[in-house]
Every structure is written in C-alpha cells, then in structure tokens.
Amino acid sequence: MITKPTSIDSTASKMLARYGIAFIWEAHVAAAAAYGLGKLSVATDLTEIAEAAEREWISATEPNVREWSNG
Numbered sequence: 332m333i334t335k336p337t338s339i340d341s342t343a344s345k346m347l348a349r350y351g352i353a354f355i356w357e358a359h360v361a362a363a364a365a366y367g368l369g370k371l372s373v374a375t376d377l378t379e380i381a382e383a384a385e386r387e388w389i390s391a392t393e394p395n396v397r398e399w400s401n402g
Contacts, residue, residue, distance in 0.1 A: 339376075343383035355385050 346354045358381035366374035 337383075339379050340383050340387070343380045344387055346380065347384040347387055352388055355381050355388065358384065 346358070350357070358377050362374045362377035362381065365371075365377060
C-alpha cells in the first residue's frame with residue numbers, strides 16, 4: 332500500500348535529516364517538559380513527530396542491521 336506522507340512525517344523527516352538520531356531523544360524530552368507545564372497538545376504533537384522520526388530511522392537502518400547481524 333502506498334500512502335501519502337503526512338505533515339508530521341514530513342516534519343519528522345526534515346528534523347531527522349537536519350539533527351540526526353539525537354532529534355528523537357530531544358523531541359521526547361521536550362514533549363515531557365511540555366506535558367509537565369500542562370501544554371498537552373504540544374506534548375502530543377512532539378511525541379507524534381518523535382515517533383514518526385523513529386519509524387523512519389528504523390526503516391532506513393533495518394537493512395543495515397540485518398546485514399550486520401548475518402555477518
């Protein structure tokens with residue numbers, strides 16, 4: 332099935348390309364901070380972006396992980 336990337340997927344892709352894998356952790360930390368400040372919609376958005384970036388990173392590195400583990 333072919334799906335059209337959402338704005339969240341697009342944002343996640345751009346941030347991952349710009350800041351690397353550290354972006355995933357930093358977005359989760361920022362989401363936790365927003366949640367602590369009562370900014371629930373911001374926390375939700377940041378979590379969704381971080382999770383989209385993580386899915387992209389996993390799908391991009393999965394072939395390399397399989398190749399490495401088969402040695």
